[in-house]
Each structure stands twice: as structure tokens, then as C-alpha cells.
Amino acid sequence: MLENSSSSSQRLTVITCTAPVNIAVIKYWGKRDEELILPINSSLSVTLHQDQLKTTTTVACSRSFQEDRIWLNGKEEDINQPRLQSCLREIRRLARKRRSDDDPSNDISLSHRVHICSVNNFPTAAGLASSAAGYACLVYSLSRLFGVEGELSGVARQGSGSACRSMYGGFVQWKMGEREDGKDSLAEQVAAESHWPELRVLVLVVSAERKPVGSTSGMQTSVKTSQLLKHRADSVVPGRMEEMISAIQKRDFATFAELTMKDSNQFHATCLDTYPPIFYLNDISRRVISLVHRYNQHYQETRVAYTFDAGPNAVIYTLQEHVPEFVQAVRHFFPPETNGGEFVKGLSVDSASLSEELKRAIGMEPVPKGISYVISTQVGPGPCVVEEPNLHLLGPDGLPMKST
Amino acid sequence: MLENSSSSSQRLTVITCTAPVNIAVIKYWGKRDEELILPINSSLSVTLHQDQLKTTTTVACSRSFQEDRIWLNGKEEDINQPRLQSCLREIRRLARKRRSDDDPSNDISLSHRVHICSVNNFPTAAGLASSAAGYACLVYSLSRLFGVEGELSGVARQGSGSACRSMYGGFVQWKMGEREDGKDSLAEQVAAESHWPELRVLVLVVSAERKPVGSTSGMQTSVKTSQLLKHRADSVVPGRMEEMISAIQKRDFATFAELTMKDSNQFHATCLDTYPPIFYLNDISRRVISLVHRYNQHYQETRVAYTFDAGPNAVIYTLQEHVPEFVQAVRHFFPPETNGGEFVKGLSVDSASLSEELKRAIGMEPVPKGISYVISTQVGPGPCVVEEPNLHLLGPDGLPMKST
Structure with a gap:
């Protein structure tokens, strides 16, 4: 935490944190309480590594700030959004409670206004759940600013349901809870990020189209x-929650993969059963699904799994040993633009060749440019504090730095 | 029935019938008994008019025939297919029973072999349920040949489940029944073809691609x-069966239409929940779904409904008064090839223009050639005997006429 005294009367306290994206393998879709964001079922996700995908948020506090303000990806947004207000209110409530309890050490006045500046290192249009990383990062940063510790997933949940799962690394369940006040609707780590080092994640970015129906109104x-x-x-x-937790604990990839695919399909099935129906998968998504099933079929073994959130992009789970060949299969059946920049971003992937038998077994007509690019990543840790002061997104004046 | 005595020793008895296609509004998907073809739920369909879509079948019987034979759409097929054999066996059983009961009038020997020749007046690839019309026509023709009367939908059902519904005109339910022997799993007319004269049907032929997964193995x-x-x-x-029957009886289009759309979507949702998942809808199907919802939304009234079977083609139900404008909307958002022949086949459709407001309200990017053509039709009667002897598909030699 930097205490900046550019002017003697305007002490600025500033802190920067990062938080990860998570991708559900048992999907969250549907709330039983819109206000508190309480789900109709438990869900389970894998936290992705922040080396590839993360949100960075700087929060600053100063007596001189006139009002709470927020900038997202370079643009000032309305701080009065109800979900933002829920998070701010909850964090301040916890901070107040903590101080009255026992601890006078943190001298940030609760009456001070905050400035918040947040950026994603991935395009929002990539269809990844940026709100999950965003709210997790906001809540984590504010908690550090105000010196609040302990269980914070219930606060992040009130920003965006799935954000509660981004408060932990590794494999995380969000237990739906039973209470009406939502106090037991919290995230919990099932296994740490080091638990299954062979597990790999590939994000196949299908299109940058905006999703047709937002998830909030869609699930309603x-x-x-x-x-x-x-x-x-x-x-x-x-x-399925029980089976999935057990598969993860045993590092049983085939069970993990099949449940992941079945649950993704069932989630999209309930979207189609919605009236009017909601479609997130497009023809390219469906080809990715075929590719995965035919690939597995060829080896008579479940080596690769897909899952899709509220958009057409596929997230692939597989084991390290299968990454080079599967990426080559993606490249073969969705030939990228020759001058379109690197096709695989993130963790480097060894080159591999495809056997003629495998190509024949998959037997699909290639679709040029069907996949824009692939992000290669792995399981990662939860939110972190950024120690280098030169990475703050807010300057000594409490306003966004030009580069953001 | 023609008794042809081209040679004195080789009397040929020949009969030709036609049978309709039916399109379910409450879908059949899943059997509880594969052998008897007993469904896991009741279903309900509309019988389409044979002026536009029909199967024609000629059956002939002669002492000189050495074996049962069948020709479908000009090509001889294997008569030993189990489902064909079920129908032949059941009809002969009923004929035998009837004669031993009371009636010596029909002199066709049950030991005579039959020749069967069947053609559709619509492309099989159009994705319409040709097996329903085909088996209904086969069973109906054989029953006339052998002089069998009474309930025959249970026989047609054993050829192809949905064929039992093509044994009646108008609005037809297939009651799933409860008995293990299937004797109560029968079709029944809910309302005659004259009941709702304003109802119109448009088949939007999306693509002639073969469907990826056949319905028999898909439902398994x-x-x-x-x-x-x-x-x-x-x-x-x-x-839904109760609600649908009541909507039909009351000619309540909005309820009929909404249930039809919801049930189509739920059927496709269960296909997607299948593992590996089954997709019958493609991006064009989804655009038709959007078009219909936006069209209805614009008028704040449910004027048009879609339903999709095991393929990407849409079947549209609407009322006569809305046909011209809706067809124009289809033509606008799926501009046909300029030299692609007539876009609308079947019942003629008046021309209409689209208001700019409606186009804006729909607001989709047109997809050239997304729809190949439209078949315009209506509710129609059940199977019929063709009286003109020159329409027989089998010649005096008991073999297919050249023109078939």
C-alpha cells in the first residue's frame, strides 16, 4: 500500500490487486434471489492462471476525493450501479464492524471516498466472464484498502454471482446455501492450484460478436x-457436484471431462428450453463439439473436454500430453489467417503433426478462420496484491494514468 | 381394385393409395419398447394436405409372385427389414383373423406374395418425415388389398412410430398407452381437417444436407x-397434451402456437442434453426462430409459430390472413436465388409488402439463399384410395412402371 503525499493535506492511500477468470464445469444458471444473488444450484469452477487472463484493479482513498468514482477499461462508469453499491456497502460494513470489534490499526477513514480503476488484459468481447474477475478484484482490492480480512466471497457474490468463485485459486465450488439471507451461499476451495499440474486449458475464441442475450436477463x-x-x-x-468433486480429488480426467461436457450441454439445453429460446452456441461451437467427440472417439478415450458459457467460445480442458496434437487438430480444421498474428497465445505449445488416420476419423470439412485464436493456459491462484508501485492504475492525483 | 388378367393363369390384384405427412406440435422422442415401437410420451400432430406432400403406394398380389418385393422411389429395397416385416406380418394376421371370423368375400389368398412400389412427391432430403407417410401408406394399401378394416394405426406404428398419426386427417394424437403389448398405443383424431380452415402451414426448406444423426438411433x-x-x-x-387439445378445440391460435414453439424447443433441448449431444438446428434454423419471435413481438401478438423435427427445416404454422406478409418477410430476410425457380411452391400466396417499421423491428442482416424454397400447404385428410387405374405404380407384370 502506497501512502502518497504529493500535497501535505491530500494523503492518498492506494493499492493494486489482480484477480483471475474462472470457468465453470458445473454451471451456474438461475437465481432464487435477484437482490442477494443467490443461485438455484451449486456450481464448480476451475480458476485460470493470471499469467494469461486477469483483471487488474487499483483502488485509492483520500480525504480530498469528493465522491466514489470508477473507471473500467479506460472509461468512467456509473458508480451508482446497484451491484457496485452492494460491494462498496458490504466492504465498508465489514470494515466498520472489524474496527469497532478490536482493531484500530488501519487508519483509512471510512468516510473517505474511493477511486477505482480496473482493466482486463483480455478483450471483453472474448466472451470470458470478465464480470467475475472484475468483481472479485474489486472486492479483494477494497478489502485490502480497508484492512478487511476473512470470508469475502459472499461480498463478491453480490457483485456478480460467479465472482465468488474467482476469490480462490484452483478448483472452487460455490455452495448454493439454504439461508434466506444468503450468509451460507459462499465459495470454497475444493483443491489447490497445485493439485493437478497436468491439467491444461485452451480458450478457443470463436468470434468477437457480442452475445445476443446477457446472462442476467437470460437466466431470469x-x-x-x-x-x-x-x-x-x-x-x-x-x-453431479458430488461426482465432480470426487473426480477432481482423484484426478480422474475421463470422469471430470465427461461431466464437464454433459453439464455444458445441459446448461445450453435449458437455454433452448427457455421461452423465447436463448442460443449461445453457433455453428462453429457445434463443430468444436463434434471435433472433440470424434477426437476422443478415435482414441477410445476421453482426452479432451469442451465447455461453453454464455457465448460461442469454447473452453477446452485436457492434459498436458495431449495439448500439442489437439491444438494441431484445431489448426487443421479451423485454418487460421496466414497473416493474422500468432494463433496460439499464452503458454507455449509444442508443434505436432496429425496422422492421416486421425484426420480421416475426424473427417470434417475445414472451416477457414472459424477460430480467431487460442489462449493456452492452466489452473492458477486466487487474487493477489501487486507489490510494484509503478503498476498502479491511478496516479498521485487519484485519476487514471494515461497508459490505462 | 383392379383385377388384371394379362395371362389367364396369372391374375393380378392391384391397389394404389396415398397417405399424408404429419408434423408434430407435441413431439415424439424416445421409445419405451424398441420392438413394438412404444413411446415414452404421447404426442400430437397436424396432418398436412396431400395436394402438396404425399406418399403414393401401389401394392399388388398374384399367385405368380415368387416372393414379397418392395421398390422405394424407383429402387428395389430389402423386404426383410424388420419393420417392413412387422407391418406385413400384422396385416396378414389381421386378414386371417377377419376371414376366420366371418367374411369369405375377399378372395385374395393370404399365401400370395405381394409387390410394393412407393414414391414420395417430395425430396427425402427435404427432411420431412417421409417414413411416417410411407409406412402409413403401406399399411393402408395392404389393408385394402387384404380387405382388412378397423383400427390400423397400431400396425403403422410398428413400421415407424409417427406413421400411426398419418393414418388420420386433421389433428391427431398418439396416445402412448400403458399396456406392455402396446395394444393401447394408438392414434386418434382430435379434430377433423375441416375444423380449423384458416390454419396454414409453410415448410421452409433450409438445406438438403443429410441429417447427421438418424432419429431411431438419436432417440435411443x-x-x-x-x-x-x-x-x-x-x-x-x-x-401439454391437455392444453394443446383444448387449444385446438377452441381454435385458440396464440396458445396453439406458443405450445408448439415451446415443445419444439424442448425436444431440441433434450437432443442437446443427450451424450454425445445431437444437433438438428443450424444457424439458419436459429435465424428463422429469431425472425418468428421478432415478428410476433412487433405485433404484440403470436401470429406465427415454428416447429423443427430431426433436421434444420422449419415448419411454420400461421393463419391464412398472415401468410402473405410472413412469406414476404422470409423472402426479404432470406433472399432467394434470382434464377432458382419458384420460391413458393404449393398453395398460392398473394404478394405483400413489408413496412419499414416491421423490417426495422426484425432488424436481421439478410442471408441470401438461407432458405431454398417454401412449400405452402394446409391441414388435410388421411390416407385415400386412388381410383384411376392409370395411376398405378406397378404394371400388369407386377413390376414398377418405367415412369416411377
């Missing part, structure tokens, strides 16, 4: 209209 | 793997 319509969603939440997910 | 996989399908069959369809 689903809860209202889909009879299948209710059955899924009540009768299917509880068993 | 769904029954085995989809938890949502079981819930649908047990808990959703019974209520």
Missing part, C-alpha cells in the same frame, strides 16, 4: 419459463 | 443419456 427468463431448468437444479446438479 | 441415445428427456416425458408432456 430461464427461471421463469424453463421446466427443465428447475428439474436440473433440483434433481441433477446435486449428484 | 437420448433415452439412455438424457435426464431432462425423462423429466419431459413424465412430467411435462402430459399437461
Whole structure:
């Protein structure tokens, strides 16, 4: 934390943190309480590594600030958004509680206003759940600023449901809880990021189109209209959560992969059962699904799994040993633009060749430029504090630095 | 029936019938008995008019025939197919029973072999349920040949499940039944073809691609793997059947249309919940779905409904008064090839223009050639005997006429 005294009367306290994206393998879709953001079923996700995908947030506090303000990806946004207000209010409440309890050490006045500046290192249009990383980072940063410790996933949840899972690294479940006040609807680590080092993640970016229906309104319509969603939440997910946790604990890739694919498909099935129906998968998504099933079929072994959130991009889970060949298969069946920059970003991938048998077994007509690029990554840790002061996004005047 | 005595020793008895296509509005997907073809839920369909879409089948019988034979769309096929054999066996059983009961009038010997020749007046690749019309026509023709009357939908059902619904005109339910022997799994007319004269049907032919997964194996996989399908069959369809029958009886188009769309979507949702998932809708199908919802939204009234079977083609239900404008909307958003022949086949459709407001409200980017053509039709009657002897598909020698 930097205490900047550019002017003797205007002490600025500033802190910068990063938080990860998470990709659910048991999907969250549907709230039982819109205000508190309480889900109709538990869910489970893998936290992706921040070396490839992260949100960075700087928060600053000063007596001289007239009002709370926020800048997202370089643009000032409305601080009065209800979900932002929920997070600010909850963090301040926890800070107040903590101080009255026992600790006078943190001297940040709770009456001081905050400035918040946040950027993603990945395009929002990539369809990754940027709100999860964003709210996790906001809550984590504010908690450090105000000296709040302990369970914070319940606060992040009130920003964006899935944000609670980005508060931990590794494999994380969000237990739906039972209480009406939501106090037991919290994230919990199932296994640490070091638990399954061979696990790899590939994000296949299908298109930068905006998604047609946002997830907040989409899940509202689903809860209202889909009879299948209710059955899924009540009768299917509880068993799948248990199976998934056990597969992760045993590092049983085939079970993990099959459940992941089935749960992605069931989530999209409930979107289609919504009225009017919601479609997130497009023809390229469907080709990725075929590619994965035919690839696995060829080896008579589940080596690769797909999952899709509220958009057409595929997230692939596989093991390190299969990455080079599978990436080559993606390159073969979705030939990239020759001058389109690097096709694989992130963790480097060894080159590999495809056997003629494998190509024949997959037997799909290649679709040029069907996939724009691939982000190669792995399981990663939860939110972190950035120690280097030159990485702050807010300058000594409490306003965004030019470079952001 | 023609008794042809081209040679005194080789009397040929020949009969020709036609049967209709039906399009389900409450979908059949999943069998509880593969052998008897007993479904896991009841279903309901509209019989389409044979002026536009029909199967024609000639059956002939002669002491000189050495074996049962069948020609489909000009090509001889294997008569030993189990489902064909089921139909032949059942019809002969009923004929035998009837004669031993009371009636010596029909002198066709049950030991005579039959020749069967069948053609569709629509391309199989159009993705319409040609097996339903085909088996209905086969069973109906054989029943006339052998002088069998009464309930025959249970025989047609054993050829192809949905064929039982093509045994009646108008609006037809297939009651799933409860008995293990399937004797109560029969079709029944809900309303005659004259009941709702304003109802119109448009088949939007999206593509002539072969469907990726046949419905027989597709529904087997769904029954085995989809938890949502079981819930649908047990808990959703019974209520929908009642609502649908009531909507038809009251000619309540909005309710009929909404249930039709919801049930189509739920069927495709269960396909997606199947493992590996089954996709029948493609990007053009999804655009048709959007077009329909936006069209209805614009008028704040449900004027048009879509339904999709095991393929990408849309079947549209609407009322006569809305046909010209909706067809114009299809033509506008899926501009046909200028030299591609007539875009609308079947019942003629008046021209209409689209208001700029409607185009803006729909607001989709047009997709040239997304729809190949439209078949305009209406509700129609059940199977019929063709009286003109020059329409027989089998010649005096009992072999297919050259023109077939």
C-alpha cells in the first residue's frame, strides 16, 4: 500500500490487486434471489492462471476525493450501479464492524471516498466472464484498502454471482446455501492450484460478436419459463457436484471431462428450453463439439473436454500430453489467417503433426478462420496484491494514468 | 381394385393409395419398447394436405409372385427389414383373423406374395418425415388389398412410430398407452381437417444436407443419456397434451402456437442434453426462430409459430390472413436465388409488402439463399384410395412402371 503525499493535506492511500477468470464445469444458471444473488444450484469452477487472463484493479482513498468514482477499461462508469453499491456497502460494513470489534490499526477513514480503476488484459468481447474477475478484484482490492480480512466471497457474490468463485485459486465450488439471507451461499476451495499440474486449458475464441442475450436477463427468463431448468437444479446438479468433486480429488480426467461436457450441454439445453429460446452456441461451437467427440472417439478415450458459457467460445480442458496434437487438430480444421498474428497465445505449445488416420476419423470439412485464436493456459491462484508501485492504475492525483 | 388378367393363369390384384405427412406440435422422442415401437410420451400432430406432400403406394398380389418385393422411389429395397416385416406380418394376421371370423368375400389368398412400389412427391432430403407417410401408406394399401378394416394405426406404428398419426386427417394424437403389448398405443383424431380452415402451414426448406444423426438411433441415445428427456416425458408432456387439445378445440391460435414453439424447443433441448449431444438446428434454423419471435413481438401478438423435427427445416404454422406478409418477410430476410425457380411452391400466396417499421423491428442482416424454397400447404385428410387405374405404380407384370 502506497501512502502518497504529493500535497501535505491530500494523503492518498492506494493499492493494486489482480484477480483471475474462472470457468465453470458445473454451471451456474438461475437465481432464487435477484437482490442477494443467490443461485438455484451449486456450481464448480476451475480458476485460470493470471499469467494469461486477469483483471487488474487499483483502488485509492483520500480525504480530498469528493465522491466514489470508477473507471473500467479506460472509461468512467456509473458508480451508482446497484451491484457496485452492494460491494462498496458490504466492504465498508465489514470494515466498520472489524474496527469497532478490536482493531484500530488501519487508519483509512471510512468516510473517505474511493477511486477505482480496473482493466482486463483480455478483450471483453472474448466472451470470458470478465464480470467475475472484475468483481472479485474489486472486492479483494477494497478489502485490502480497508484492512478487511476473512470470508469475502459472499461480498463478491453480490457483485456478480460467479465472482465468488474467482476469490480462490484452483478448483472452487460455490455452495448454493439454504439461508434466506444468503450468509451460507459462499465459495470454497475444493483443491489447490497445485493439485493437478497436468491439467491444461485452451480458450478457443470463436468470434468477437457480442452475445445476443446477457446472462442476467437470460437466466431470469430461464427461471421463469424453463421446466427443465428447475428439474436440473433440483434433481441433477446435486449428484453431479458430488461426482465432480470426487473426480477432481482423484484426478480422474475421463470422469471430470465427461461431466464437464454433459453439464455444458445441459446448461445450453435449458437455454433452448427457455421461452423465447436463448442460443449461445453457433455453428462453429457445434463443430468444436463434434471435433472433440470424434477426437476422443478415435482414441477410445476421453482426452479432451469442451465447455461453453454464455457465448460461442469454447473452453477446452485436457492434459498436458495431449495439448500439442489437439491444438494441431484445431489448426487443421479451423485454418487460421496466414497473416493474422500468432494463433496460439499464452503458454507455449509444442508443434505436432496429425496422422492421416486421425484426420480421416475426424473427417470434417475445414472451416477457414472459424477460430480467431487460442489462449493456452492452466489452473492458477486466487487474487493477489501487486507489490510494484509503478503498476498502479491511478496516479498521485487519484485519476487514471494515461497508459490505462 | 383392379383385377388384371394379362395371362389367364396369372391374375393380378392391384391397389394404389396415398397417405399424408404429419408434423408434430407435441413431439415424439424416445421409445419405451424398441420392438413394438412404444413411446415414452404421447404426442400430437397436424396432418398436412396431400395436394402438396404425399406418399403414393401401389401394392399388388398374384399367385405368380415368387416372393414379397418392395421398390422405394424407383429402387428395389430389402423386404426383410424388420419393420417392413412387422407391418406385413400384422396385416396378414389381421386378414386371417377377419376371414376366420366371418367374411369369405375377399378372395385374395393370404399365401400370395405381394409387390410394393412407393414414391414420395417430395425430396427425402427435404427432411420431412417421409417414413411416417410411407409406412402409413403401406399399411393402408395392404389393408385394402387384404380387405382388412378397423383400427390400423397400431400396425403403422410398428413400421415407424409417427406413421400411426398419418393414418388420420386433421389433428391427431398418439396416445402412448400403458399396456406392455402396446395394444393401447394408438392414434386418434382430435379434430377433423375441416375444423380449423384458416390454419396454414409453410415448410421452409433450409438445406438438403443429410441429417447427421438418424432419429431411431438419436432417440435411443437420448433415452439412455438424457435426464431432462425423462423429466419431459413424465412430467411435462402430459399437461401439454391437455392444453394443446383444448387449444385446438377452441381454435385458440396464440396458445396453439406458443405450445408448439415451446415443445419444439424442448425436444431440441433434450437432443442437446443427450451424450454425445445431437444437433438438428443450424444457424439458419436459429435465424428463422429469431425472425418468428421478432415478428410476433412487433405485433404484440403470436401470429406465427415454428416447429423443427430431426433436421434444420422449419415448419411454420400461421393463419391464412398472415401468410402473405410472413412469406414476404422470409423472402426479404432470406433472399432467394434470382434464377432458382419458384420460391413458393404449393398453395398460392398473394404478394405483400413489408413496412419499414416491421423490417426495422426484425432488424436481421439478410442471408441470401438461407432458405431454398417454401412449400405452402394446409391441414388435410388421411390416407385415400386412388381410383384411376392409370395411376398405378406397378404394371400388369407386377413390376414398377418405367415412369416411377
